[in-house]
Amino acid sequence: MKEQTLTPSDFEKLSQDEKQGEIVVRESISAWKDAWLRLKTNRMAMISLWILAFIILVTIFGQLIATHDYRTQDLQSTNMAPSSDHWFGTDSLGRDMFSRTWMGSGISLQVGIYAALVDLVVGVIMGGIMGYFGGKVDEVLNRFCEILYSIPSLLVVILLIVVMEPSMFTIIVALSITGWINMAWIVRGQIMQLKNQEYVLAARSLGAGPSRILLKHLIPNAMGPIIVTITMTVPNAIFAEAFLSFLGLGVQSPAASLGTLINDAIKAMTVYPWRMLFPATLISLTMLCFNIFGDGLRDALDPKMKK
Amino acid sequence: MERLLEVNDLRVNFKVRGGTVQAVRGVNFHINKGEAVAIVGESGCGKSVTAQTLMRLIPSPPAMTSGSIMFKGQEILSKTAKEMENIRGKEMGMIFQDPMTSLNPTLTIGRQITEGLIKHQNMSASAARARAIEMLSLVGIPNPAARFNQYPHEFSGGMRQRGMIAIALACNPSLLIADEPTTALDVTIQAQILRVMKDLQERMGTSIILITHDLGVVADICDRVIVMYAGKVVESGTKWEIFKNPKHPYTKGLLRSVPRLDQRKDEPLIPIFGTPPDLIKPPAGCSFCARCDEAMRVCIDNDPELLPVDGNESHTSACWMAHPYAKPAKQEVSV
């Protein structure tokens, strides 16, 4: 029993300092770090992230380690199977498939990333304006978005490519014309929810103007859904590009994207399956990783999961 | 008096990132038949977790529960999920703080009352309907027959809470657990709901556990009061003992920090300084030590036991001030 060990001196009053004051026990973490810690516990998302990092690295430095240039034709050695000289084999013109695959991956990733960037900039600005100002402004812009959205996007894309030269630039422009609308709507919804939060009212009562409120208060707090939308936009754009290339509307030879490589390979799929195997595996892996990573990111950033 | 519920050394832990939150840390109390008992305390003191554990409403994991909850001589903590279904609604009813989210928006109020009656009491649909309409009129809903067929969104906040009470009491349970039932309501509506609860308790002999932070509500409808702080019971007794002769410095502090309508304006409020401890790392000694005006050296490392006050078994307090070595406070602060 503790009773016996107590002495009268134990019953002296404590001074203010002797009592343990207010201690903040938990370590200081920002919302971003919190999300990162949660993401780290998601194994699949982390594996995807590592695979993506690897793909991007090889894409950037692939040309340096490749044994052959991506354009050099070698009609002596066409349609070769993978070997120590040509790691991924060669195509019908004897060009090195390793080199061409990573070249194509580069183009595909660029299309994805640029399209996502355009979506981000245009979508956030438009969505921010619609959400913050509301009323008539919102009504007009929103109607405009709806009209644009109701035009079959594939039609717009194909028309545009027919009018302009088929190139990476054309594809990015074509994908961006309607691509940002989704982002704008997501941002608009977020801003509308957030703009009645008391911290926004507090900023307004301090005299903050619309641009400060949008940039400092609203957009940072809508960043979670924005980032998730971007990670989902990238694979969609890659996929759209592959599809267009497959139709022959993509980048033109000697440049190649993963889509054009698959398109080339498909003609001789039964005879030379490896020409199909590498670009198809790469594009599938990239898409899968982006999707799993985006999912994980959404879980990590979703405030509803927060305690 | 006959004991309906006896809780012994109840502990509930939650695993979170960065440690284990010890939400309830060895709680003992009992409820007699026909009694209204309040559990008061601030947010995070473990009062809601305790209430939900009584009905086994907290999924485990993440919760880890130990101790014992004897209800009508049966151990609640060892019941299977199936057995609990028969106890919930039939033997114990519960009403929650937010009447907006605790009713199913896609079912009529009538349907939500009859559901339990048909399930637990094998009533026919028509008998259940008659009973449901009777319940609605008992809780003071005007025109109950028409209201029976309405959906929750057609009810106002106060009406919804009445509906919740009707659902909770339809099967005539022996225990009603009310978790902050009036916190979301306006004072004039709160007065209505409290009156309904009090009437029904007298009429049906139901025991009530009222979870609240509002000392005024406690003084109004409860017989006994259990004061919780940082996951422990720090004082318990009849409402007269608690309000007129509080022994624990936390109870005293709580009573002092609420202004009263009959208080003079220039009398300053006496707040309790600081904030409650983080229950990931609860203090080794008395959990109120850091905020206590009376804190002594012994309080830092030794947790006081809940002991009878002046040999009175009904009034208990967990404070080292009751120890014979402790010097009596210079003056008794009147509350």
Add this chain to the structure above:
Amino acid sequence: MSEPLVKVNNLRKFFNLGGGNILKAVNEIDFSIAKGETVGVVGESGCGKSTAGRTILRLYEPTSGSVTFNGEDIYKLKGAKLKQMRRDMQMIFQDPYASLNPRMTITDVIGEALDIHGLAASRAERKRRVEDLLDLVGLNPDHATRYPHEFSGGQRQRIGIARALAVDPKFIIADEPISALDVSIQAQVVNLMQDLQRKMGLTYLFIAHDLSMVKHISDRVAVMYLGKIVELAESSELYGSPAHPYTRALLSANPIPDPEIEATRERIVLTGDLPSPINPPSGCQFHTRCPMATDKCKTVEPKLVEVKKGHYASCHYASV
């Protein structure tokens, strides 16, 4: 009484909900606040007290009426004068969890007020001022680099107060500043507000539904019901001899933490719910729930009249 600092004249704020539905949140309210005074506003949810507070601060544009601050109509201010008004009038919000931007550190939350009005010449000065403010509201300045979610409700409310004080305001509207806080913390915040009022000569409009706290802090109290002020008097007068039946019902419904009083006092329990402010009752708006309503109350709307010196009530049968 000295010249009023804030005068609210015939203020109305309606919201058009579409489909011909107009929510009359604030409907012709009139009152004034003297310098250094605390006026409390009480009423149930939906009575328009928060909308009134936000409209007086010009967070909402009014439907009609005016608010003068130091003799100037704040709804007519533009540019630099409007900016000055934003410094003079500040607000403390209800929800300590929603009123601080979760992505900003405490330094930036408070520092933003200084940035907007250019009150700190350098980063060092900004930091010093933020630390002074934290110290003023009883927080440890070392915690300035932390984020809001690391603080408890009471601490966050102190941060909100520090933000309001950063611009050196003269008039503060506190919109239910303590109703989201625990009992033991409420008294801390109220005491802090009273200390600051004494130190800095602040004027408060204190909006709450907690009658006992409003009585404690206020010099005068206004009771609102469905967008209108139904009674306005010195706080001890209002609580001691309420003239309007609604005020009497509110006071009697407020539970008192004393079993002795609870056991003996007679309650007026109002029947029915608050009517909708979209379609308020005719005549006296309270007649649907009033225990003493007559036919006259159903048709004739009572005016807010002085029933005793400084004590206003809008009831045909007001008794003092």
